[in-house]
Structure formats: C-alpha cells, structure tokens
Amino acid sequence: MVVKSEADIAAYVAAATGALVVRGGGTRSVGRPIDGAVLDVSAVSGISLYEPGALTVVAKAGTPVAEIEATLARENQRLAFEPYDLTGLLGTSGTSTIGGVLATNASGPRRIQAGAARDYALGVRFVDGAGNIVKNGGRVMKNVTGYDLVKLMSGSWGTLGVLSEVSLKVLPAVEDVRTLIIDGMTAEQAVGAMSLALGSPYEVSGAAWIDGAVWLRFEGFESSVAYRAKAVRDLLVGHGERRLSGDADWVQVRDAVPLHGAEAVWRVSVKPSDGPAVIAGLPGACTTMMDWGGGLVWIAQTGGDAAITHRAVQSKVATLGGHATLMKGPADLRAAVPVFQPEPPGVAALTSALRARFDPRGILNPGLMAA
Amino acid sequence: MEMPIPDSTVLARKIRVVERLRGVLPYDAVIDDPMETRAYECDALTAYRCPPMVATLPSSTADVSAILRICYEEGVPVVPRGSGTSLAGGALPTADCVILGVARMNEVLETDYDNRFVRVQTGRTNLSVTGAVESDGFFYAPDPSSQLACAIAGNIAMNSGGAHCLKYGVTTNNLMGVTLVQMDGTVVEIGGAHLDSGGLDLLGVICGSEGQLGVVTEATLRILHKPEGARPVLMGFDSAEIAGACVGDIIKAGVLPVAIEFMDKMLIEVCEDFAKADYPLCEALLIVEVEGSEAEINDQLALITEIAKRHNPVALRESASAEESARIWAGRKAAFSAIGRVSDYMCLDGTIPVSELPYVLRRIGEMSEQYGLPVGNVFHAGDGNMHPLICYDANKPGDLEICEEFGAEVLKLCVEVGGCLTGEHGVGIEKRDLMTHQYAPADLEAQMAIKDVFDAKWLLNPAKVFPLAVSQSRRGMPLAAE
Numbered sequence: 001m002v003v004k005s006e007a008d009i010a011a012y013v014a015a016a017t018g019a020l021v022v023r024g025g026g027t028r029s030v031g032r033p034i035d036g037a038v039l040d041v042s043a044v045s046g047i048s049l050y051e052p053g054a055l056t057v058v059a060k061a062g063t064p065v066a067e068i069e070a071t072l073a074r075e076n077q078r079l080a081f082e083p084y085d086l087t088g089l090l091g092t093s094g095t096s097t098i099g100g101v102l103a104t105n106a107s108g109p110r111r112i113q114a115g116a117a118r119d120y121a122l123g124v125r126f127v128d129g130a131g132n133i134v135k136n137g138g139r140v141m142k143n144v145t146g147y148d149l150v151k152l153m154s155g156s157w158g159t160l161g162v163l164s165e166v167s168l169k170v171l172p173a174v175e176d177v178r179t180l181i182i183d184g185m186t187a188e189q190a191v192g193a194m195s196l197a198l199g200s201p202y203e204v205s206g207a208a209w210i211d212g213a214v215w216l217r218f219e220g221f222e223s224s225v226a227y228r229a230k231a232v233r234d235l236l237v238g239h240g241e242r243r244l245s246g247d248a249d250w251v252q253v254r255d256a257v258p259l260h261g262a263e264a265v266w267r268v269s270v271k272p273s274d275g276p277a278v279i280a281g282l283p284g285a286c287t288t289m290m291d292w293g294g295g296l297v298w299i300a301q302t303g304g305d306a307a308i309t310h311r312a313v314q315s316k317v318a319t320l321g322g323h324a325t326l327m328k329g330p331a332d333l334r335a336a337v338p339v340f341q342p343e344p345p346g347v348a349a350l351t352s353a354l355r356a357r358f359d360p361r362g363i364l365n366p367g368l369m370a371a
Numbered sequence: 372m373e374m375p376i377p378d379s380t381v382l383a384r385k386i387r388v389v390e391r392l393r394g395v396l397p398y399d400a401v402i403d404d405p406m407e408t409r410a411y412e413c414d415a416l417t418a419y420r421c422p423p424m425v426a427t428l429p430s431s432t433a434d435v436s437a438i439l440r441i442c443y444e445e446g447v448p449v450v451p452r453g454s455g456t457s458l459a460g461g462a463l464p465t466a467d468c469v470i471l472g473v474a475r476m477n478e479v480l481e482t483d484y485d486n487r488f489v490r491v492q493t494g495r496t497n498l499s500v501t502g503a504v505e506s507d508g509f510f511y512a513p514d515p516s517s518q519l520a521c522a523i524a525g526n527i528a529m530n531s532g533g534a535h536c537l538k539y540g541v542t543t544n545n546l547m548g549v550t551l552v553q554m555d556g557t558v559v560e561i562g563g564a565h566l567d568s569g570g571l572d573l574l575g576v577i578c579g580s581e582g583q584l585g586v587v588t589e590a591t592l593r594i595l596h597k598p599e600g601a602r603p604v605l606m607g608f609d610s611a612e613i614a615g616a617c618v619g620d621i622i623k624a625g626v627l628p629v630a631i632e633f634m635d636k637m638l639i640e641v642c643e644d645f646a647k648a649d650y651p652l653c654e655a656l657l658i659v660e661v662e663g664s665e666a667e668i669n670d671q672l673a674l675i676t677e678i679a680k681r682h683n684p685v686a687l688r689e690s691a692s693a694e695e696s697a698r699i700w701a702g703r704k705a706a707f708s709a710i711g712r713v714s715d716y717m718c719l720d721g722t723i724p725v726s727e728l729p730y731v732l733r734r735i736g737e738m739s740e741q742y743g744l745p746v747g748n749v750f751h752a753g754d755g756n757m758h759p760l761i762c763y764d765a766n767k768p769g770d771l772e773i774c775e776e777f778g779a780e781v782l783k784l785c786v787e788v789g790g791c792l793t794g795e796h797g798v799g800i801e802k803r804d805l806m807t808h809q810y811a812p813a814d815l816e817a818q819m820a821i822k823d824v825f826d827a828k829w830l831l832n833p834a835k836v837f838p839l840a841v842s843q844s845r846r847g848m849p850l851a852a853e
Contacts, residue, residue: 051724051725051726052622052623053619053620053622053623053725053726054619054622054724054725054726054755055622056724075623076625105567105568105572107567111566111567112566115540115544116566116567118567118572118575119540119543119544128817132813132816132817133813134813134814134816134817135810135811135814136814136817136818138789138790138791138809139724139789140722140723140724140754140755140756140789140790140791140794141722141754141755141756142532142536142541142722142751142754142755142756142794142795143722143791143793143794144529144530144532144541144579144793144794144795144796144797144798145791145792145793145798145802145806145809145810146798146806146809146810146814146815146818146836147576147579147580147818147821147822147836148530148543148575148576148578148579148580149576149817149818149821150575151543151572151574151575151576151578152571152572152573152575152576152821154572154575155567155568155571155572156571156572160571171627172622172624172625172626172627173625174625175625195485195486198487199484199485199487199509199596200596201508201596201597201598201599221626221667221670221671223666223667223670224663224664224666224667224670227664227666227667269565269566269567269569270565271483271486271563271564271565272485272486273485273486274565292566295486295565295566296566321563321564321565322563322565322569323565323567323568323569323570324569325569340569340570341569341570343569343570344559344560346557346558346559346560347559347560347561347570347573348570350559350573350824350825351570351571351573353824354571354820354821354824355571357820357821357823357824358817358820369570369571
C-alpha cells in the first residue's frame, strides 16, 4: 500500500489486521525478514520548511535524502551527520529517504566529531502502532519540553511508530577538505594514530582505517584546514609516512565501499581501542575496515561460515561492551540468528515493555530488531 | 501552584520508613528531623517550598538501589536531587516524599583519554568534571551558567545546555552511558564507552526525563581536547532587530561561532555593575566567541566583524586578553545572580525559531508595559533559546501571580511562533501546566506511556512535567489546591 499523507498512514495502521513492513525508499533490507503487508511511505514526501538562517529543515519522512542535500547545498549547507547510503553494500535499488535515515540512525564518518543522526533530529511526527498521530520535539535547536521521543524514534527501525515528518538541524558546508593519509598500518597502529589525532585540539572530522591506510579528515576554511592538517602531521611523527590528499573519497568510508559484494556484513560499535580486538578475534576469512577512530568496525565475510562468524562477533562484543549488527546476510541466516546485538535482561525488559506500549498489537516491523 | 495532597498513609508510616532506611544506610545519611529536612524544601525556584518527609544521602549505587527498593515497597514518592539548582522546581519535594540527594557521590571512576571519555558518579559538579581532566588539556563541553554548583545528575535529568552548545551540543549529545537505578531498585547499565545504541535509544529518553524514569548514579561523558584558544568579540547595536539580523547573517555566512549570546540594555547594566567587563552600554549587545589557533581566530573574527559592520554597530570590540575574555564571560554567566541583586525575578527559558526573535522581543516589550513589570533579556541568540527575566516584588501581594501570568503568556507566544516552552531548564513544576499548549493529548499520552514502563507506580519525582489533571488517573491520587 502506497500512502499519500500522514492521515493515510494513521488510517492504514489503525485498520491493519496483521504485520506491516514499513518502507521508505526500500534501500535497507536489514533485520529479521518479516512476512507482512508493505506500508510504503515514500509518497509522503516533500520539504515543508527550510530556514537557512535558523539552520533548520523540516521534511516529510519519504523525502529523498538526495533532494534534501541538494536543497541544502544551494544555501551552502549540509547534513552534518553524513548519512550513509546502503544500496551499494546491500545490493538494493531505490532512494534513501530521510525517514529511513532517522529510523535507523544512519550516520557516517563525521559522527565521531559532529554526532549521529539522532543528535541532529529536532522533532518528529509519527503514527504509533494503534494509529495515533504523535508529535514530539519541534523545529527549534534547543528543546527539553517533556520526554525526548525524538531520540527514542531514532534507530527504532520502524518498530515503535511510522515516521511521517522529521525536523533536522543542519550546518554550514565547508570551504575546503583535506585528508592526511598514512599507508600500510595495522589495525593497532591505526587506532594509536587515530586516538592521538582525535585527542588533539585540531578538530579531526573523520578518522578511518581503510585498505590498510589511516585517513584523517580536516574540514573548514582553507587556511585553517591547512594549518590543522600540518599540526596533526607533526603530531604523528613516528607513526609512518604521512601524505596530504585533496581528493580522498570519504564516500568509500561512509558507504563501506571496499566491502561491497560480500555475502555477509557486520557493523560493530565498540570503544575505539577495542576495534583491533574485534578484528583479531574473527574466526573466518574477512575483510575489515574501521571508522570513528576504531569505534566502528565493518566486517565482510569472504570465506567460511557466516553463522559462526556472527556468533563470534556478537559474543566478543558482549564481553567488550558495544553492539554488533548483521547488516547483510542470507535471509535464512537473518531468520535464524539475532541480527541485532542481544541486550542484557534489564535493558531487554525495558525495550520490550516500550514496544508493547507503542505497538500493542505487535504489527510494526514485528521481530525486525528481535535479538 | 497545585500540588497533590500528601498521602496520609505514607506520613503515618514515617517512623517505619526511617527505620528501614537506617537499616541500610549510615545514621547520618538519613535525615528526618524537621529542622534539618527544611534544608531540602526548595531548589533555585525559591517561590515554591515544601520540606520533604525524609532526606537521604546515599554514597553508592547500591545505597540508591536499597533506598529506592524500600520506597517502592512502602509506596513512598521519591524526589531525586542533584545540587538543587533547578530553575524549574525540578527538585521540589512533596510533604510525603523521600529526597534522594546524590551530593555524596562525586568520584571520578575512570578517565580514558585514548577513547575520550570519563565515567563519574553523578553527584559530581559540572565544572569539576572539567576540573578532573583539564590539566591534561581536556574538558567536558556542556556549560550551564550554574556549572560551579550544578551536578551531572541534574544536568542529565534536565538535558542541560549552556552558552557553548551552538558548537558542542547539549548534555544528550555528550552523554554516552549511564547506570540507572529503577524505582524498584533494579540497576541497569545503558550505553557505555561506545557510540550509539544497538537497540532502542533508551539513553536518549532517560536524558531529559527530569528524574522521573530512574536515578542516574554514574555517567560516561564524552570529553574533548580544549581548543588552542578562544576569543569573544563584543558587538553593540541600536536595536534587538538589528542584532538579530546580524546573527542570521553570521550563521548564513558559514562561520559557526561556539557561542552567540545576546543581552539587552537592562542586563548590560546589571551585568556590568556585577562583573566590570566594560560592556558597551547600548540597546542590544552580542557576545560572539570563536575558537582555534591565533590565526584561525583572527580569520574568523575578521569575517564576523565584517558582517557586523554592515549592520552599523555602535560598538565593536575584540577581547584583548585572556583576563578580559574571562570578565566578559563572568558577566554573562552571572546574569541571573546579577539581576537577583536588584530585584526578585522569574527566569523564562522558551526557545523560538531565530527568525522570530525581533517579533517576540517586541511582543515581550509590549507585554511588559501591559503587566507593569520590567523585563530584561539575555539569551543564546544562535539557537533561539531565550531567557526573559521578569522582575517583580516578592513582598508585594499579588505581584508573583501577575509575574507568573505574564510568564505564561510569553511561553505561549514562544509555542505560537513555532518554538517550545523550555530550551534547557526543564519543565519541572514551573511549566507543567502549560504542557497542554505545546502538546496534544496523544503527544502527552505517548510520553506518559514511557513513564508507565519505567515507573509503573508513578512514585519518582511526582507532580512534575505532566499537568496533574492529565496524569491523575495514573497517580490514582486526589487533587487539591494549595
């Protein structure tokens, strides 16, 4: 069912008698596979308000991210959290929507410095599992009026409600971008160098380890970027051969391009210094990369049994603290294992009680996040 | 202010409750003498006072768990308290409550520069978190004006902001994990030293829940390396409209200062008298601060002052030294106490879209005439978080009521123009009854559903956030006017 408006979403959800698969652009085939009627909100689309002077944009949930980014670019602004596009990794077609971005808290390399999608979400409107239209937050940058359901909806993968509209804080675009690259680094060496850089005053806006190279990004006014890149280059003396690049393609990092084509892919969030331990503990043949200074590990299976790797990754992460999500895998694997990191009992109890309140009939993407 | 009738069955069990609490806590951690419980009768919203039945001062998460378990079993309401600096009455006791004050829990538990976080007990003050790491060059970014006194516990409860959140965000953007004790004593760990949640973002809901979902005893906080330097520039204008237009142009130009603060003439005068920062006396003053190396600061300020000059400033002065910068900020951060020296006042905290600043300031001026009470304005101009300070005379009968009515009208205006009731102070009891102006019944129902999940008996921080009539059936208690 393609719905056209928030009122349509509410009516459809209220009248639903079984499971609904909530879909925006259809680019995120993540989670436990669900049998259900598709609720397609991609036609609930359009930018409702954009105030560059207030750094605010409000858009209906089905609005393509590309449309928002193009609109912002005309005013020399951007989405600071750098949402990734999963079509290449997952082999999906379609257009990533802003509702999908927020529902999955999709954030890219700049997350380490600037924050996640949830940190830029100012307000939401959504339809809960009973068909009620709910709003929370608003369109102003500071708002502590009542409980923060904006955060709760961010990263809830459509299991608590169907987003109909989101408002976001945006930031100015930058004049210049440079990347300091150090080739031939092990994961441990990479995290050491990245931690030094991120712990400096030089405002590193991306710190990744990709194809064995460390990438450190600097953004801002041209003279400032040059100054900070040089300062970090000097700071990292003794950490390998450092070269400055003006054309490093951060989409490679954002969208995990080196892992495209793999059958099974995990996205792991841990304390940055634990990144190398996650990689070292992998049982099968894998390709890996790190973002967020080591705090985000991308793993792609290149040989061996994905189910064994899955268990190994999630149990390793359980001991380290953090979470591992199977972002891509055969449907039978996703149906058999906890795709999202199992939570400790106390947290799991709160989570399931919240689900029961927001979706009492259990019809919104039921089981998608089941752990 | 309407408050629930104290539960007489709870009051009747005071001796038993105190005995049980003394069974799990040292003698001096349980305060039941009415002379001493009066110390907890209010927070920084001093217009409302009510001594609690008992106050407790736990030293550990285990203590907090034991206190909450006892109160849960006894059906006793609990009011969590950090340092008691809430401007919204967020820690106002009820007569039948147990105060749970975390002031004794102020240790730094873990410092990790490689991973850029600290883990602290939440009774620790905001400024002393920075104090623990600044000798190594690091700081904790959220900086509410009360940062010398306010506790991390209260910062988390209210999702506190500060002058520098334009760049660094508010508490929720700098909070990575918490140890939460639920009302029944259950301890859960949420988040940690890693980023983002693998499941539902419970951390995001707990932050800003005004102590109504659980008691946060430990927190993992993001720390950052201090910038190489920072420098504010003062800009004076002939009107708030011109200052507002200048702010818009600065933001649109792509330069993002760490802070853009606004003061009107009344506040300039009282803050100058207090801090001797040599503020230019004018209708509207902006303090704009940028950070970076010396050269970066010069570049950014050159751009900013060029923009300012297009708006015909009556004053334009960069800070010439670290001492001068400190005085400039001391004046701004002391704004509330400075005005408190000359008048009783009520501090509002609504946020509006920045484009509405001139209109809202004009309307506030008109209302000031209409209600016959002077208003000073000081606020975070970059993000539209206003702080109108309405002056009144607490000794003049009826003045507080007029002031409250005036304040309510201002906050309704904030909502009307697309803003909200509170940007960083929280709802507390102060804005509780205005919640229906911002939220429809279904919106409040969704928020209360969360409270139901975390605190089914509705015992934690009673009578805050939700209008009593809206929450009545959940609390199962009768209403009474005070």
